[in-house]
Amino acid sequence: MIIAIGMLFFLACAEKKVNSIQKEDANSSEIKIEKNLTATKIPSLNYKELEPLLNKKNDSIYVVNFWATWCRPCIKEIPAFEKINAEYKTKKVNVILVSLDFPEHLEKKLIPFVEKRNIKSEVVLFDDSDANSWIPKVNENWSGAIPATIIYSNSERKFYERSFTYEELEIELKSILK
């Protein structure tokens, strides 16, 4: 019962945030066009397939966030990543949301979440069970807790095992954007 009430509260809060994001989106015609996309497709990747996304070599900056729909602090910071993705698109900044949802929850939890929140950043499902082998490959300082974030460019890479507000994330992004 307590859990149910908690969930209701949580969903109610989440709802408000989505509304505010949608309002911002309404100002941007570029994003409006993307809304016409049909059914959401989210690719499932193992570490070998994920690795190229963590090591792109071009003139863009990538903000890669490890999260899951059940991770409360992750959900709380998703709007910050979405805002970065929207506001810095023209500066060649790309946000990639790497979900650690269990593969059996792809259809029932992850896709509905992405659709309901109208998430514009690239979302992939990271499905690789042997965490002991890939955690240090993602970053040797990572304890394995989520949320965790990598911001990288061709020449620089920073890793964060922490939560972000939009302002905090923007400061870190700007330190690489220069």
Next chain:
Amino acid sequence: MKKQQVLTVLIIAVLSVVVLSSFISTETEPIIKGYQIGSEVTDINLLNVDNKRISFSDFSDAKGFIVIFTCNTCPYAVASEDRINALDAEFKTKGYPVIAINPNNPEVQPDDTFVLMQQKAKEKGFTFPYLFDESHKVYAQFGAAKTPHVYLIQKEGDKNIVKYIGAIDDNVRKASSVKERFLANAINELLAGKEISLKETKAIGCSVKV
């Protein structure tokens, strides 16, 4: 005269840079330290779901402890529940009982209250103590960053020493797909009087919420 002044200014400038940079370098220290392999563990005194307080010193017959930081709802913790019961069944009689600790603050993670811990222990038939780190000091002392997060401890004289840190096994999501039982292997090596071959592994988990 002028030359001397310039020199003085230069020396002061160089000195201040040296002093300042020594301050800056301390910022790179990692925030979470906690116990490492070989660390001596301070005894705990935490409330169990049966309303009694538990310390390591209560277990006079134990050879050591399997300390697992876990919680009620993190999917990785939930996926590990049956395995934690099985570990207790397998190793308690061999001298290594499981001691589970919930490090989360219910004000941040409302599903992790003491009452809900009691419910969880009852529903899942936990055979081991499930303790509440009410002051959130024990998890910090250990350096536990997530749930589940395992510390294998061995008694050496009157000391408790950390012998293994990390994951239960190589597949937290699916018990049936496990290939390597990191923790069980470590305990079996201790029981055989051998050096543990894999002392640290990385585990994926939910960040501790305080």
